[in-house]
Amino acid sequence: MARPNTFTGKHMAAIFVGGFAVVIAVNLLMASLAVRSFHGTVVDNSYVASQNYNGWLRQAAASKALGWQAVPHRRADGRVVVETLAVPAGAGITGTAAHPLGLRADTPLTFVPDGHAQWVSNETVAPGRWQVRLAIRVGNEAWAGEAELR
Numbered sequence: 486m487a488r489p490n491t492f493t494g495k496h497m498a499a500i501f502v503g504g505f506a507v508v509i510a511v512n513l514l515m516a517s518l519a520v521r522s523f524h525g526t527v528v529d530n531s532y533v534a535s536q537n538y539n540g541w542l543r544q545a546a547a548s549k550a551l552g553w554q555a556v557p558h559r560r561a562d563g564r565v566v567v568e569t570l571a572v573p574a575g576a577g578i579t580g581t582a583a584h585p586l587g588l589r590a591d592t593p594l595t596f597v598p599d600g601h602a603q604w605v606s607n608e609t610v611a612p613g614r615w616q617v618r619l620a621i622r623v624g625n626e627a628w629a630g631e632a633e634l635r
Contacts, residue, residue, distance in 0.1 A: 563609030
């Protein structure tokens with residue numbers, strides 16, 4: 486007969502089963518969070534992306550050298566407003582709103598001037614987190630940038 490405070494095989498079995506239950510529960514939770522939070526790819530083809538990388542760096546340096554700035558934000562009606570700084574008159578702005586996890590289709594954006602240094606999209610963007618890629622062109626000069634829109 487075992488004493489009341491004696492550590493028995495039943496105690497060890499309970500600790501063993503309980504430990505594995507915790508590990509399995511955490512693994513299931515992490516797996517379900519991972520599957521629900523990432524539904525896309527960063528790049529479709531890493532080889533092609535690597536071949537374009539130096540071109541992207543040159544384009545970023547050329548855009549920075551222009552000194553233009555563009556900051557997008559969403560209005561209550563879903564339209565995207567871009568506030569610009571140092572962009573010359575006669576500029577044209579286009580863009581694309583892409584959902585970072587691929588949950589929604591990309592939305593092409595066209596902008597019309599709305600006062601001094603402010604542009605408003607003709608299209609609306611659904612609520613949520615978006616990456617907005619903007620392109621500003623004036624004559625032969627082109628600027629490209631990307632910003633997060635929440």
